[in-house]
Amino acid sequence: MQNIGELIRTLREKEGYPLRKVAAFLDIDQAILSKIERGQRKLTKEQVIKLADFFNYNEKEMLITFFSDQIIYEIGNEEYAKEALKVAEEKIEYLKKTNKDE
Amino acid sequence: MQNIGELIRTLREKEGYPLRKVAAFLDIDQAILSKIERGQRKLTKEQVIKLADFFNYNEKEMLITFFSDQIIYEIGNEEYAKEALKVAEEKIEYLKKTNKDE
DNA sequence: AAAACTTTGACTATTTTTGTCAAAACAATA
DNA sequence: TATTGTTTTGACAAAAATAGTCAAAGTTTT
Numbered sequence: 001m002q003n004i005g006e007l008i009r010t011l012r013e014k015e016g017y018p019l020r021k022v023a024a025f026l027d028i029d030q031a032i033l034s035k036i037e038r039g040q041r042k043l044t045k046e047q048v049i050k051l052a053d054f055f056n057y058n059e060k061e062m063l064i065t066f067f068s069d070q071i072i073y074e075i076g077n078e079e080y081a082k083e084a085l086k087v088a089e090e091k092i093e094y095l096k097k098t099n100k101d102e
Numbered sequence: 103m104q105n106i107g108e109l110i111r112t113l114r115e116k117e118g119y120p121l122r123k124v125a126a127f128l129d130i131d132q133a134i135l136s137k138i139e140r141g142q143r144k145l146t147k148e149q150v151i152k153l154a155d156f157f158n159y160n161e162k163e164m165l166i167t168f169f170s171d172q173i174i175y176e177i178g179n180e181e182y183a184k185e186a187l188k189v190a191e192e193k194i195e196y197l198k199k200t201n202k203d204e
Numbered sequence: 205a206a207a208a209c210t211t212t213g214a215c216t217a218t219t220t221t222t223g224t225c226a227a228a229a230c231a232a233t234a
Numbered sequence: 235t236a237t238t239g240t241t242t243t244g245a246c247a248a249a250a251a252t253a254g255t256c257a258a259a260g261t262t263t264t
Contacts, residue, residue, distance in 0.1 A: 001196045018209060029255065034210060041253075060182060067177045067186035072193050074176065075169050080162060081194050084169035085187055091174050092183050094103045120240060131224065136241060143222080 004048065004066045009037040011055040025054055106150065106168045111139040113157040127156055 002010070012022050019037075023030040026047055035041040043051075048066045052059040075081045104112070114124050121139075125132040128149055137143040145153075150168045154161040177183045 001193055020209080028253095030209090031211075031256080032254070034212090038211085060185075063180075064182050064185045064189055067180055067182060068189035068193060070176055071173055071186060071190040072197075074172055076194060076197060078165075078169055080166050080169060082191065083162075083166045084173060085191050085194070087166055087170035088173040089184065089187050091103055091170060092178060092187070095174075095178060122240080132240090133225080133242075134223070136243090140242085 002065065003039060003069050003072075004043060004062070005037045005039045007057075007062065007065055008051060011051075011057060012037075015055070022051075022054070026050060104167065105141060105174075106145060106164070106171050107139045107141045109159075109164065109167055110153060113153075113159060114139075117157070124153075124156070128152060 008022075012019075019030040019033050023033040026033065032041055036043055043066065045063070045066070048062055049059060051057070052062040071085070075084055078084065110124075114121075121132040121135050125135040128135065130149075134143055138145055145168065147165070147168070150164055151161060153159070154164040173187070177186055180186065
């Protein structure tokens with residue numbers, strides 16, 4: 001069960017790249033990438049997409065890892081997290097439906 | 103399928119209270135409460151709890167409404183929202199387990 | 205021990221969120 | 235329709251959160 005930071009680190013190390021190289025690709029300071037990999041800074045969706053491309057990693061999967069992390073970050077410690085997820089699912093389902101009808 | 107703002111408005115109107123009164127209870131400007139009810143400003147968890155108490159509404163339910171809204175706000179428009187929710191669920195399950203073991 | 209790489213923290217800049225206020229808009233009622 | 239009560243809006247300021255920069259300290263590799 002990997003979070004996005006760990007995933008990026010795994011991919012980077014698999015290639016044997018230093019932070020410097022990936023950070024340059026993303027056009028950010030390597031200190032920030034270091035923090036991203038350890039979950040101390042956030043990524044943008046655009047950065048995730050760029051990284052998936054860079055590492056030839058499935059973009060959809062990486063985005064799902066990214067978004068699920070965001071959710072965990074927000075409600076992971078809440079007592080009713082599971083219930084909230086369930087309701088969120090229903091709301092999304094509902095939104096989809098009503099958006100279709102307009 | 104109500105969001106937290108609509109729920110609060112519903113409860114407030116059921117009691118026939120003006121914004122002023124509920125805003126005073128929360129110790130915020132009535133303009134902010136107006137915006138909260140229309141989804142233009144966010145609530146804090148503490149405010150939600152206070153409101154549940156104020157309206158004699160089930161606290162758990164109101165918090166679930168609140169947190170599910172937060173999730174929707176973050177990922178509701180994303181293509182892979184549903185998948186992200188599923189993975190988030192697994193991550194929460196996982197977190198629970200590992201936290202038990204320490 | 206030198207070189208390459210990573211982490212840390214202090215500091216600044218930028219962006220986002222929040223609060224305040226008064227005027228405008230709206231609604232209900234005399 | 236004038237008056238009163240309520241809600242909405244938007245401009246502005248204040249505060250908080252987030253992001254970027256940089257160099258020194260720490261770690262790993264050779």
